[in-house]
Each structure stands twice: as C-alpha cells, then as structure tokens.
Amino acid sequence: MATSPGEPEDILRPILNTSKKYYIAFGIAAAVALLWSAVYGWQLEEGLIVTNLADWGSGGGSPWGLYIGAFIWWVGIAHGGIILSAAVRLFGMKRYQPVARVAELLTLGALSMAGLYILVHMGRPDRLVLSVVPAYPWTVRTSPLAWDVTVITLYFVMTATYLGLTIRYDVYHLRDRLPDYLGPFYSLVTLGYSETEEEIIERMVWWLALGIIVLAPLLLHGGVIPWLFSLIPSMPGWDGGVQGPQFLTIALTSAIAGVIIISYALRWGYDWDHILTDAMFRGLTNWLGLFGLLFLWLQLQQVINGVFAEPVAGKTAMVARITQPYYIVAIGTVIVILAYVFAQAVDQRQFSLVRSLTASFLMLFATLTEKVLFVFEGLLYPHFSLYEAVPGHYFPSIVEFSSLAGTISLCTLFFLVIVKLFPVVELHAVEDHHDEHEHEAVHDEEVTS
Amino acid sequence: MSTEDTQDDEPRHPYETEDSFHPLGEEWEDRMREELEDTEYDADLGMQMARDAQRLVAGEISEEEFYAEYHDDVEEEFEADDRPLFDDVDPAEWDDIEDESVAESLAEADLQGDETSRREMMKKMGAGAAFLGYGAYATYDFQPADGAPDNVSSIRPAPKDEREHRWGMVIDLQRCDGCLSCVAGCIDENGTSTGANWMYVFTYENHDSEQENFLVRPCQHCSNAPCAKVCPVRARHTRAKDGLVLTDYETCIGCRYCQVACPYGVNYFQWGEPDVEMSRLEHLDMRPEEVRQLEGGDYDDRDSERYQALSDANDHVYDHRGRWTDSRPPQGTMGKCTMCPSRQDGHTDNPKGTVACMDACDAAGMSAIHFGDLDDPESRANRYLERRTEVERTVLEKWEGEEDEDLDIETTASPTSEISTFRLLEDLGTQPNIVYLGNKPGPNAEQSEPPTPYEVYSGSSNKWGVEVVDERKEHLDYGPSGPPEQEGEEGGE
Ligand code: SF4
Ligand code: SF4
Ligand code: SF4
Numbered sequence: 001m002a003t004s005p006g007e008p009e010d011i012l013r014p015i016l017n018t019s020k021k022y023y024i025a026f027g028i029a030a031a032v033a034l035l036w037s038a039v040y041g042w043q044l045e046e047g048l049i050v051t052n053l054a055d056w057g058s059g060g061g062s063p064w065g066l067y068i069g070a071f072i073w074w075v076g077i078a079h080g081g082i083i084l085s086a087a088v089r090l091f092g093m094k095r096y097q098p099v100a101r102v103a104e105l106l107t108l109g110a111l112s113m114a115g116l117y118i119l120v121h122m123g124r125p126d127r128l129v130l131s132v133v134p135a136y137p138w139t140v141r142t143s144p145l146a147w148d149v150t151v152i153t154l155y156f157v158m159t160a161t162y163l164g165l166t167i168r169y170d171v172y173h174l175r176d177r178l179p180d181y182l183g184p185f186y187s188l189v190t191l192g193y194s195e196t197e198e199e200i201i202e203r204m205v206w207w208l209a210l211g212i213i214v215l216a217p218l219l220l221h222g223g224v225i226p227w228l229f230s231l232i233p234s235m236p237g238w239d240g241g242v243q244g245p246q247f248l249t250i251a252l253t254s255a256i257a258g259v260i261i262i263s264y265a266l267r268w269g270y271d272w273d274h275i276l277t278d279a280m281f282r283g284l285t286n287w288l289g290l291f292g293l294l295f296l297w298l299q300l301q302q303v304i305n306g307v308f309a310e311p312v313a314g315k316t317a318m319v320a321r322i323t324q325p326y327y328i329v330a331i332g333t334v335i336v337i338l339a340y341v342f343a344q345a346v347d348q349r350q351f352s353l354v355r356s357l358t359a360s361f362l363m364l365f366a367t368l369t370e371k372v373l374f375v376f377e378g379l380l381y382p383h384f385s386l387y388e389a390v391p392g393h394y395f396p397s398i399v400e401f402s403s404l405a406g407t408i409s410l411c412t413l414f415f416l417v418i419v420k421l422f423p424v425v426e427l428h429a430v431e432d433h434h435d436e437h438e439h440e441a442v443h444d445e446e447v448t449s
Numbered sequence: 450m451s452t453e454d455t456q457d458d459e460p461r462h463p464y465e466t467e468d469s470f471h472p473l474g475e476e477w478e479d480r481m482r483e484e485l486e487d488t489e490y491d492a493d494l495g496m497q498m499a500r501d502a503q504r505l506v507a508g509e510i511s512e513e514e515f516y517a518e519y520h521d522d523v524e525e526e527f528e529a530d531d532r533p534l535f536d537d538v539d540p541a542e543w544d545d546i547e548d549e550s551v552a553e554s555l556a557e558a559d560l561q562g563d564e565t566s567r568r569e570m571m572k573k574m575g576a577g578a579a580f581l582g583y584g585a586y587a588t589y590d591f592q593p594a595d596g597a598p599d600n601v602s603s604i605r606p607a608p609k610d611e612r613e614h615r616w617g618m619v620i621d622l623q624r625c626d627g628c629l630s631c632v633a634g635c636i637d638e639n640g641t642s643t644g645a646n647w648m649y650v651f652t653y654e655n656h657d658s659e660q661e662n663f664l665v666r667p668c669q670h671c672s673n674a675p676c677a678k679v680c681p682v683r684a685r686h687t688r689a690k691d692g693l694v695l696t697d698y699e700t701c702i703g704c705r706y707c708q709v710a711c712p713y714g715v716n717y718f719q720w721g722e723p724d725v726e727m728s729r730l731e732h733l734d735m736r737p738e739e740v741r742q743l744e745g746g747d748y749d750d751r752d753s754e755r756y757q758a759l760s761d762a763n764d765h766v767y768d769h770r771g772r773w774t775d776s777r778p779p780q781g782t783m784g785k786c787t788m789c790p791s792r793q794d795g796h797t798d799n800p801k802g803t804v805a806c807m808d809a810c811d812a813a814g815m816s817a818i819h820f821g822d823l824d825d826p827e828s829r830a831n832r833y834l835e836r837r838t839e840v841e842r843t844v845l846e847k848w849e850g851e852e853d854e855d856l857d858i859e860t861t862a863s864p865t866s867e868i869s870t871f872r873l874l875e876d877l878g879t880q881p882n883i884v885y886l887g888n889k890p891g892p893n894a895e896q897s898e899p900p901t902p903y904e905v906y907s908g909s910s911n912k913w914g915v916e917v918v919d920e921r922k923e924h925l926d927y928g929p930s931g932p933p934e935q936e937g938e939e940g941g942e
Contacts, residue, residue, distance in 0.1 A: 046929035047780045048703070049721030057714020058649045060922040063705040123703015123718065123781030131682040131700045135601045138683060142604065145681040145706050233675055233877040234712035312892050383712055384874060386651050386664065386890055393922065 006275040006430035011423040036406025062394040069372030071117035078110035080255020086209035221251035237317035237378035257360035289341030317381035330369040602686035604677040617823040622887030624817035634809025640725035644921025645717035647786040656893035668786035669881035676707035695774040701782035733762040741771035760796035769794035
C-alpha cells in the first residue's frame with residue numbers, strides 16, 4: 001500500500017490557490033442556494049399552503065413531511081460526524097485523522113442546515129425567539145421539541161469549541177505562510193496563544209471528545225430526536241424503545257457517507273491522494289457497511305415485531321410501511337450497498353473509489369427516504385383508526401423538494417468558504433506522517449488504485 | 450405583623466400552624482432554612498416571608514398587605530425591592546433565579562408537586578427573591594392572571610377544589626342522526642376555513658353489521674392533554690381555572706407538534722390565508738396587545754375594564770385574560786375546537802355554559818350534545834347523564850325484579866343495559882372530558898358515506914359563505930390561489 005506523507009504545503013494549497021473547479025462549484029452552489037431562497041420567500045409570503053402538507057385526521061393529509069424528515073437527516077449527519085471525529089481523537093485512530101476536521105466541519109454545516117429546517121418548517125418563523133425564550137424554563141421540562149433545540153445548541157457549541165481549539169494550533173504554526181488579507185481573522189483565532197497551552201489543549205480536546213462520545217447515545221440522535229416521536233401517544237408507527245438505536249445507526253451511516261463524499265471531493269480537487277489515501281477510504285467504506293448492517297438489523301426488529309402479533313393499529317402501520325414502494329427501494333438500496341461493502345472487504349480488487357463514492361450517495365438517499373417515510377407514514381396510521389376512510393396521502397411539493405437542493409448547496413458553500421480560511425486537514429495529520437517518514441516527501445510517488 | 454391581623458376564629462389554613470408552616474412538614478422546612486442560611490441573606494426574614502407568602506397565595510392576606518409588610522425589610526436586605534411589579538416581571542430575570550441551590554430544590558419540587566405547582570412557584574419567584582420562592586412552592590395558586598408571565602400557562606387543570614369549572618360534554622350518540630347541524634353551528638360561530646371542521650361527525654359501520662353509527666368528535670379538552678405538554682412555546686395550554694385547552698394565536702409558532710401529539714386528530718392548521726377575514730370576526734376596535742393591557746379581573750370578574758370592553762363589543766375573539774384564543778386562527782397557527790371560551794367567560798350575547806354546536810343541535814331538535822361543568826352535579830351535562838342512567842336503573846330493576854338501593858350502575862354500564870358510556874381512547878391516559886353515551890366504535894369500524902354530506906352547508910348555507918368540505922386535503926392542494934371558480938368571500942353576512 002503506497003502512501004506518501006503529506007506536507008504542510010499540501011494542506012495550505014486550498015487557501016493559497018483557487019482553481020477553476022472551485023469557481024465553478026461556488027457558482028453552481030450559490031445559484032442553487034439563491035434560487036431556493038426565492039422559493040422560500042414565496043413560502044413565507046403565502047404560508048405553508050405551498051407545500052403538500054395538510055392536517056391529519058378528517059383533513060386527510062400529513063402535517064409533518066419532508067421538512068421534518070430532512071431535519072432529522074441533517075441532524076443525523078451532524079451527529080454522526082462529531083462522533084466520528086471524537087472517536088478518532090479519543091481512540092487515537094491515526095488512519096482517520098486527516099478526516100477528523102472534515103467530520104467536525106460537516107457537523108457544524110449540517111447542524112446549521114437542521115436549524116434552518118426548523119425555521120422552514122414553522123408556520124410563524126418570525127416568532128421563533130419571542131415565543132420560545134419566555135416560556136423556555138417551563139417548556140424545556142415538557143416539550144421534546146424544546147429538548148431538541150437545547151441539545152442542538154449544546155452540540156453546536158461543543159463542536160465549535162472543539163474545532164476552535166484545534167484550529168488555534170494549526171493557525172499559530174502556519175501563520176507566516178497564511179495569506180495576509182485574512183490577518184485579522186487569524187489574530188482573532190490565535191488570540192492569547194502560547195506554546196505552553198498546547199498540552200493543556202490536547203487534554204481538553206480529549207475530554208471534550210470523551211464528553212461527546214458519552215453524551216452521544218443519550219442525547220441527540222440516540223435520545224432527543226427519536227423521543228420527539230417515540231414519546232407521544234398518538235402514532236403506533238413511532239412507538240418503541242428501538243427508535244433510539246435505530247436513529248443512531250442511521251446517523252452514523254449517513255455521516256460516514258457524508259465524510260466519504262466530501263473527502264473524495266477534496267482529494268479530487270487538491271490532489272490529496274497521499275493524504276486522503278485509498279486505505280482510509282477503504283476503512284471508511286467498511287464502517288459504512290458495519291453501520292448499514294446495524295441499520296438493517298434494527299429495521300428487521302421493527303418489522304418482525306410489527307407484523308407478527310402486534311395490536312391492530314401497530315400492525316396496520318407496519319404493513320403499510322413495508323408495502324410502500326419507496327420503503328422497499330430504500331431498504332433494497334442499503335442491501336445493494338452492503339453487498340458491495342462486503343465484497344470489497346473480502347476481495348480488495350472489488351474496491352474502487354468511485355464505487356465507494358456511489359455507495360455513499362446511495363446511502364444518503366436511502367437514509368433520507370427512510371426518514372421522510374418514517375415521519376409521514378407514522379402520521380398516516382394513528383391509533384384512532386376511524387379516520388382511515390379519509391386516508392392521508394402525501395407527496396412533497398416542488399417547494400419542499402427544492403429545500404433539499406437549497407440546503408445541500410448552502411452546506412457546500414459553507415465548505416467552499418471554509419477551505420479558504422483554514423486548513424481542512426489538520427496540521428497534526430501531516431506532521432505525524434512526517435515523523436514516521438523521515439525521508440523527503442515526494443508527490444510523484446504513484447498511488448495504486 | 451400581618452400574621453396577627455388576620456388571625457381569627459376561622460378554621461386555620463394548614464400552612465398556618467406555627468410549628469411547621471410548610472405542607473411538606475418540618476423536615477422540609479429545616480432543609481429550606483439550611484439552604485437559606487447558606488445564602489448571604491437573612492434566613493429569618495426569609496422564613497417569615499415564606500410563611501406569609503403561603504398565606505398570600507391561600508388568599509388570607511392580600512398582595513398589598515404582603516408587600517407593605519416586607520417592603521422595608523427587603524429593601525434593606527437586597528438593597529432594592531423591585532418585586533411588586535408582578536405584572537411586568539422581566540423574563541430575563543427568570544434565568545437569574547435559577548442559581549444552584551434554588552435549582553436544586555426546584556428539581557426536588559418537581560418530584561413532589563406537579564408541573565403546575567412548580568410553574569406557579571417560578572411565577573411567584575419572578576422578582577428573583579429566593580425567600581419568596583421557597584415559600585410559595587407547593588401552594589398551588591392556579592390563578593393564571595396577575596403575575597403569570599404572559600406567555601406561560603399551565604398544562605393541567607387545577608385540582609378540583611381550586612378550579613371553578615371543568616367544562617366538558619356528554620354526547621348521546623343514540624340521539625345523533627348525522628345531520629351535521631353542530632358542524633355548521635361551529636363554522637358559523639368561529640369562521641373556520643374550508644375543511645377545518647372543528648366539530649366533525651363520523652359515520653361508520655362496525656365490521657359485522659350494516660347499521661349506521663355516528664361519532665360526534667369535537668376536541669376532547671383532555672385533562673392530561675398531550676398537545677399542551679409538547680408545545681414548545683406553551684401556546685397550546687390548559688386554562689387551570691376551567692380546564693379548557695386553548696391555543697394562544699399570538700404565541701403559536703406553527704410547529705404543528707400539538708397536532709402530531711393529539712391522538713384524536715382534532716387540530717386544523719391554518720395553512721394559508723384564512724377564508725374569513727379578521728375584520729369580519731372582530732367587533733372590538735383594538736389591537737390584541739391593547740386588549741391585554743386593559744385592566745383585567747379574575748375569572749368571572751364582571752367589573753373589570755376588560756370585561757366591560759369585551760362584553761360591550763359582544764366580542765368573540767378574546768378570552769377573559771385578553772388573550773386571542775377564540776374564533777379561527779390566523780395564518781401559520783393552529784386551530785381546533787375551543788369550547789367557545791368567550792361564551793364561558795360570559796362576555797358574548799350567548800349565555801355562559803353553552804356552546805354553538807350544542808345550540809345548533811338543540812335547534813335541529815336532536816339534543817345529542819350536552820355541554821356543561823362536569824364538576825357540577827347540577828350542570829346540564831351531568832343531569833342528562835344522570836337521567837339516562839336513571840332510566841336504566843328502572844329498566845334494570847324491572848329485569849331483576851328487585852329493589853336494591855345500592856345498585857351501582859351510574860359510572861359503568863351494567864351488562865344488561867342497552868346504553869353504555871365511554872370516553873375515546875381512554876387507555877392512552879389523556880383523560881378526555883367528553884363522555885359518550887352509546888356504542889363505542891369497534892377496532893374494525895369503518896367510516897362510511899355520511900347521510901348528510903358536508904357540502905350541504907357550503908356557500909350561502911353558512912354565515913360566512915365559505916365552502917364546506919369533509920376532507921380538507923384536496924382543497925388545500927389547490928395551493929394559495931384556491932380552487933378555480935370559487936370565491937369564498939362572497940355571500941354571507
Ligand atoms: S383532544 Fe387533542 S387537541 Fe384536544 S385536548 Fe386532547 S390532545 Fe389536545
Ligand atoms: S403549532 Fe402552535 S400550539 Fe401547536 S405545538 Fe406548535 S407552537 Fe404550540
Ligand atoms: S364547543 Fe364551540 S368550538 Fe367546539 S365544536 Fe362546539 S361550537 Fe365548535
């Protein structure tokens with residue numbers, strides 16, 4: 001396995017040079033984001049009637065749909081990202097160190113998108129602050145939605161702190177090679193930096209990582225997000241303690257897929273074959289398979305429990321779910337991905353970067369589909385089954401679909417801006433390589449693929 | 450000391466005994482004292498204030514007396530007394546009071562009292578005085594008016610002896626013939642948009658019979674309402690004094706969590722522009738915040754400025770607290786059956802203790818809906834329930850051929866009875882306040898064509914000239930411009 005050590009020059013390249021690819025990517029992302037903001041403006045103007053959502057019950061629709069599904073999906077990506085990076089730091093998983101920061105950045109970007117979806121979903125986004133804040137001390141004890149907002153904020157702060165701490169080190173050590181026009185930004189980031197703090201910071205980062213890992217299953221995707229659904233008495237399709245683990249596996253699967261995609265883009269854009277190595281991608285692909293397997297396993301648990309001897313309402317909901325073509329497509333996709341992952345694990349020749357990339361895209365599609373289905377299918381089969389003569393039906397409108405394109409573009413823009421500000425691969429990752437390979441690093445070494 | 454002033458031969462309030470004023474007893478009180486002593490403030494003053502604070506909420510002394518008594522002491526102790534501004538406590542200060550020790554005891558309080566008690570305690574603590582807070586805990590002052598931060602309401606009715614009413618309905622399904630008069634009555638009263646049938650009547654068949662059955666479905670005004678629990682802003686709330694579950698249209702952020710959490714599917718969101726404009730609903734020429742600023746009284750206080758203004762205008766939009774909770778919701782917020790709070794607060798031309806759907810049902814000669822105070826044995830709802838069970842008693846007695854005084858068939862239907870009572874999905878723990886007489890829909894019940902289609906009440910058949918439909922989704926699918934060739938606003942009035 002031929003890997004070449006990276007150099008600090010490599011990780012600085014995105015900041016110092018701007019390629020044509022960059023401009024094109026930026027242009028497309030900005031255009032799509034702008035387009036969507038116009039669509040969102042229309043929604044603000046007319047109200048949520050521009051979506052295909054409607055009231056459940058005698059109304060015959062689904063009040064929650066793609067917006068909430070996409071919200072969970074983004075939170076899942078974010079949550080998985082931070083767990084990934086924390087695991088790298090906590091267990092010293094050197095191989096993945098080059099993507100640790102990518103995972104953290106993905107967390108920040110994805111959490112922002114999730115937050116945006118809360119706004120987009122609301123009927124009166126103008127009241128967000130004025131309504132939520134005054135009642136908060138009371139609602140936080142009763143409303144799972146208030147818990148969500150709390151935990152998302154907490155995670156945002158933790159991740160930002162975490163990222164901030166490691167960036168200080170990099171910026172300080174690379175300062176003289178960073179562009180001057182960003183001088184004030186770098187001075188701010190390294191404010192009060194002294195080399196003696198390095199050890200302390202390393203320890204702080206370790207503890208933060210520990211905190212994140214410990215909190216992860218309890219909070220966010222292992223806790224408050226599934227509780228949003230599983231705690232309420234109305235919808236049998238959402239019941240059950242399995243939702244926590246189920247959400248968590250989906251989160252991890254989606255996040256690894258996201259990291260693979262972004263890493264691939266970086267490697268392609270900046271010729272980082274020697275930093276983001278094939279070995280690393282293969283490892284990530286294996287993790288994708290492992291979590292994908294857990295995802296399927298928990299689906300199986302639910303299906304078997306739901307169809308065997310469940311009370312009427314729960315059975316109806318489950319039968320409806322497993323006969324839904326979109327569900328079958330989503331689960332089928334995961335099975336195909338798993339087939340690839342295990343094939344390449346057994347026989348290395350089956351591995352290719354493009355295949356892993358495709359698997360990642362498909363996985364994100366599958367998890368998104370599953371999440372959106374979970375939300376509205378649950379709502380269509382309530383305990384109070386008399387409404388079934390006015391069966392709900394729901395298919396997202398163009399406005400709703402456009403939000404996906406919009407948020408993905410915004411997240412891309414976020415990355416495109418970040419790569420210009422500071423190294424997205426941390427200095428430690430290339431320094432460590434450096435230590436291991438005392439000889440001069442060369443770029444012309446071939447990477448077999 | 451105000452303690453002396455108010456002591457007389459009246460039976461004493463349990464909190465008032467000198468040994469331990471706290472309902473949780475001496476041990477608790479000692480712990481309070483210890484915690485107070487840990488603070489830099491005067492523990493004795495604190496304990497005395499706590500004692501009187503409880504008498505305050507028990508209604509033995511007035512707020513004025515209370516503040517007059519302690520103003521100087523508090524000023525000395527805290528270097529400023531900015532408490533008595535109960536009406537405009539700054540929300541920012543609520544956070545300040547959550548210091549360590551207080552927060553701890555709050556956590557404990559939570560285990561012992563229920564949600565409302567702690568909320569009320571927080572309310573009394575609004576000025577940040579830990580002393581006061583300790584005292585007010587567990588006193589169950591459910592008065593939602595004065596002092597309650599405006600946007601924070603309870604999610605449970607007050608305990609029976611502290612509330613005025615518990616509104617609910619007894620609905621006799623055997624009398625219902627599916628004429629939908631109640632549905633139309635509610636639309637006329639509230640100006641709801643097309644398909645938002647706050648009152649909804651199911652027509653259904655049980656699996657094994659062809660017989661047509663009806664289920665009349667308003668909001669159940671649950672005493673343990675999941676919708677109120679989950680609301681992230683307490684827009685959906687329960688009026689502690691009378692158990693009505695309402696939505697504050699000015700606070701609701703339109704997240705639709707209440708709708709998702711409600712097991713009965715009674716909520717209708719205002720997805721777009723409402724069909725009936727505000728100007729047609731509102732009789733009062735005031736902004737909502739102006740209504741709230743009017744001097745308002747207690748529940749049922751007919752002398753207050755706000756009550757006067759509302760009743761002069763025959764208002765049907767605000768409740769007695771000056772909150773916009775009645776009639777159809779504005780765009781982007783949640784609506785559902787309200788049990789007509791402006792009627793229950795007595796400021797409309799229609800009498801308290803009535804609701805529009807019941808009036809319509811009576812007018813149609815059906816009298817299937819009986820609204821009333823379920824706490825009050827003399828209310829229409831309870832009297833009706835009793836009459837029905839009395840009829841049954843005689844039937845039963847005839848059957849059994851004996852006179853048994855203790856025969857208890859009032860609450861549960863006897864096996865030989867022809868009519869049963871039930872509440873919907875009672876096993877979900879929601880404690881609904883609608884009692885049904887008649888048959889419960891079985892697990893395989895299926896909805897069927899109603900004998901009277903909802904569309905019958907469309908257009909000129911209702912006060913507003915809006916279209917009336919059964920299923921709303923199709924109507925909504927037309928999007929913001931509405932269905933073609935249909936102008937909802939014409940006709941009516
Ligand atoms: S029926 Fe639904 S909306 Fe009405 S109080 Fe109960 S939970 Fe809330
Ligand atoms: S829609 Fe409004 S009332 Fe319902 S939970 Fe959300 S904020 Fe509360
Ligand atoms: S009680 Fe009032 S709001 Fe509820 S269904 Fe009857 S008329 Fe409508």
